Amino acid sequence: MKINRYTVTTLIKILVVIVLAMILFIVGTMIGYGVIGDGMPLKVFDPGLWTHILDFMK
Numbered sequence: 559m560k561i562n563r564y565t566v567t568t569l570i571k572i573l574v575v576i577v578l579a580m581i582l583f584i585v586g587t588m589i590g591y592g593v594i595g596d597g598m599p600l601k602v603f604d605p606g607l608w609t610h611i612l613d614f615m616k
Contacts, residue, residue, distance in 0.1 A: 592599030601607060
């Protein structure tokens, strides 16, 4: 099965958009927690913090 050039470039563009969205989400949560929330930005990766946030939503 032959994949044409249009399909490959479209898949690459979709992958780039997904990766950029993930990076922007991580940077945004770090800025939101570290700057706006007066916490340590790297603490946003602590699983206990996400458990606490999800408990608020329930």
